[in-house]
Amino acid sequence: MRFVKNKHFILLTVTVAILIIIGLSARKNSKINTVSNVVTVALSPFQEFINYLGDRVEGAAKYFQDIEALSQENEALKVRISELEKEVKELSDYREKNKELKEALNIKDQFSDVEFLGANIIAKDMGNWFHTFTIDRGIADGVTVDSAVITKDGLVGRVISTDLFTSKVITIIDEDSTVSARVSKTRDLVFVKGDLQLKNQGLCRLDNIFPDMDIAVGDTIETSGLGGIYPKGIIIGKVKEVRRKTNDLNRYAIIEPAVDFKRLEEVFVLESKNNKDNYEKVGEDNK
Amino acid sequence: MRAKPVRVKIISYAALIFIIALIQSTVLESISIFNIKPNLLLIFIISVALLGSNIEGAVTGFLCGLTQDMLSGRVIGFYALLGLYLGLGIALINKRLYKENVLVAIFTTFVSSIIYEFAVYFFVNVFKGSLELIFPFRYIILPEAVYNSAVSIVIFLIVLKINHWSEELERLSRRY
Numbered sequence: 001m002r003f004v005k006n007k008h009f010i011l012l013t014v015t016v017a018i019l020i021i022i023g024l025s026a027r028k029n030s031k032i033n034t035v036s037n038v039v040t041v042a043l044s045p046f047q048e049f050i051n052y053l054g055d056r057v058e059g060a061a062k063y064f065q066d067i068e069a070l071s072q073e074n075e076a077l078k079v080r081i082s083e084l085e086k087e088v089k090e091l092s093d094y095r096e097k098n099k100e101l102k103e104a105l106n107i108k109d110q111f112s113d114v115e116f117l118g119a120n121i122i123a124k125d126m127g128n129w130f131h132t133f134t135i136d137r138g139i140a141d142g143v144t145v146d147s148a149v150i151t152k153d154g155l156v157g158r159v160i161s162t163d164l165f166t167s168k169v170i171t172i173i174d175e176d177s178t179v180s181a182r183v184s185k186t187r188d189l190v191f192v193k194g195d196l197q198l199k200n201q202g203l204c205r206l207d208n209i210f211p212d213m214d215i216a217v218g219d220t221i222e223t224s225g226l227g228g229i230y231p232k233g234i235i236i237g238k239v240k241e242v243r244r245k246t247n248d249l250n251r252y253a254i255i256e257p258a259v260d261f262k263r264l265e266e267v268f269v270l271e272s273k274n275n276k277d278n279y280e281k282v283g284e285d286n287k
Numbered sequence: 288m289r290a291k292p293v294r295v296k297i298i299s300y301a302a303l304i305f306i307i308a309l310i311q312s313t314v315l316e317s318i319s320i321f322n323i324k325p326n327l328l329l330i331f332i333i334s335v336a337l338l339g340s341n342i343e344g345a346v347t348g349f350l351c352g353l354t355q356d357m358l359s360g361r362v363i364g365f366y367a368l369l370g371l372y373l374g375l376g377i378a379l380i381n382k383r384l385y386k387e388n389v390l391v392a393i394f395t396t397f398v399s400s401i402i403y404e405f406a407v408y409f410f411v412n413v414f415k416g417s418l419e420l421i422f423p424f425r426y427i428i429l430p431e432a433v434y435n436s437a438v439s440i441v442i443f444l445i446v447l448k449i450n451h452w453s454e455e456l457e458r459l460s461r462r463y
Contacts, residue, residue: 011375014371015368015371018364018367018368018371019364019368021363021364022362022363022364022365022368025362025363026361026362032363033363035357035363036356036357036358036363038357039308039354039358040357040358043305043308043309043312046309047309047312047313050309050313051313054313054314054317122313123312123313123358123359124312124313124316124359125359126308126311126326126328126355126358126359127326127355127359127407128322128323128324128326128404128431129407129408129411129427130359130361132359134312134358134359160361161361168359176361196422196427197422197426200321200322200426
């Protein structure tokens, strides 16, 4: 009987110890999280290798299928290039003009002091509840917690924790993610949230729609820049559907993100160039 | 000489955890059905706990959970604690089961997956005030439990083989 009691005591002690560790590591930038380096540093080369192999296998399989499609696409693209070149010429004029005007008005560009850090996705979340992934850039590359992560199409998410050579990124379709956003057309402030039910379809939801707000299917949603994590003006996605719960006062919308989360391979981490020591600042987006 | 069988078990379990964690975090996405992937580490905990002692179950559960925490968790210790109790719980009841039967392993995996994933969902969402039961059960927990049960055949047989191997070694070492 004494043994049984002894075992219970050990179990209780271990449980309490783990609970304390959970509590401590839940804090932002907690030192305890550095222990995860033990596993991430050891596994990341293997993950990278498997990822590389997967890409090669996929590439080889595609190679033979694609030849015909590629030559057709090539023709179409050549035409498109000439069209675009014309447009670029026009736009570069506008850029110059825009620059002059901005300088005259002294508007600070949120992208001007930001550095783009390319990264590969090397691992996905292990379970079915969350939508996070691991990238092959870490503290050693200058990644900091709460940096925005994007692709050429739009917003992906933000960095939630960093290890030596890897970082974990939470996507905007994860349930724990909230992004302060604007409707591009009307400049109304809204929130884009992840949702467990929509996550598997790669969608997220838009909340905080006021009754008098003009929102329709196809409207573009972009980041608002409020909260200090995501820079202003990054495309999030388009409104796919506006749903009402009980009446017009209680509406929410389904957003189709510009990024295809199922086929995500490479991303960019946005690191600010000058205020790297500023990363402990907690934004309101981070709740 | 006497410690060798135990050492064989520890080394092979450690290697298995390493390989499973690697597979779980990389290529498993490509074999997901209805966007649901099996939880190999969970199946491994269940298999080991079903065949081993209380300590074995608890320690393996803890270490598998810790690996998951480090690789893809938000906090350190959450999955470790759940894994610890899962491993211990199954190891405590395994004396009442005919444990080397694959069907028993499949059934245990099915039931434990449901309990475990409900626990994960509950503890993650309990403070957010939005606990739903039907959607997560119907679309995440149940498919995962079914998938886990199917995959458990493979992992259980591997763990069973390791167990037989270390028992064999133990018998050999006792003879001398």
